[in-house]
Amino acid sequence: MNIILFGPPGAGKGTQAKLLQDEFNIPHLSTGNIFRSAIKNETPLGVKVKSILDNGELVPDETVVELVADELKKEKYKDGYILDGFPRTVAQAEAFDSFLEENNDSLDAFIYLSVPEEELVKRILSRGEGRSDDTKEKVKTRLEVYRNETKPVMDFYADQNKVQEIDGLGSIEEIFGRIKSALK
């Protein structure tokens, strides 16, 4: 099963992706986690993307697409995966579509976690993970980038009748329950 978990920053994608990973036994691929780990380990990729993440901007499409395509070729993803943080632009969605086609594969579900903007800001500023992009100013940038660059990705999948909107307000368990029902 191939799933895209989509939604604004702070919607709870990472939390729900982990639960889905355990429930369905398919790996969770978070581009944000890969970038943060590369930055921490000061790899060439990390050096390249550090200031981009710090500023709440987007890593160039080519870099992300190449990274995801390389990653998804690994054996552990052969029975499916949960994508979190990708695709984040229409160009990435188009590239991912081609990738699926080349591999005779397809997308099973596009889950949109919907959360109002005031709640997102509250959640991010109180989560205390110490992320350099979790400051008030950077959150504003990230939400702007989401509205302008990322939200249009939904129209792309709506055209394929794939979008399932899930109310992202409530307890972690409640939201997980809604996602599981949507996947049935």
Ligand code: ADP
């Ligand atoms: P959040 O959704 O909470 O903002 P993520 O961990 O998904 O956090 O992403 C953190 C940062 O990593 C983004 O602000 C961006 O700089 C970079 N990033 C992650 N995924 C992508 C992507 N698909 N395309 C471009 N940049 C990305």
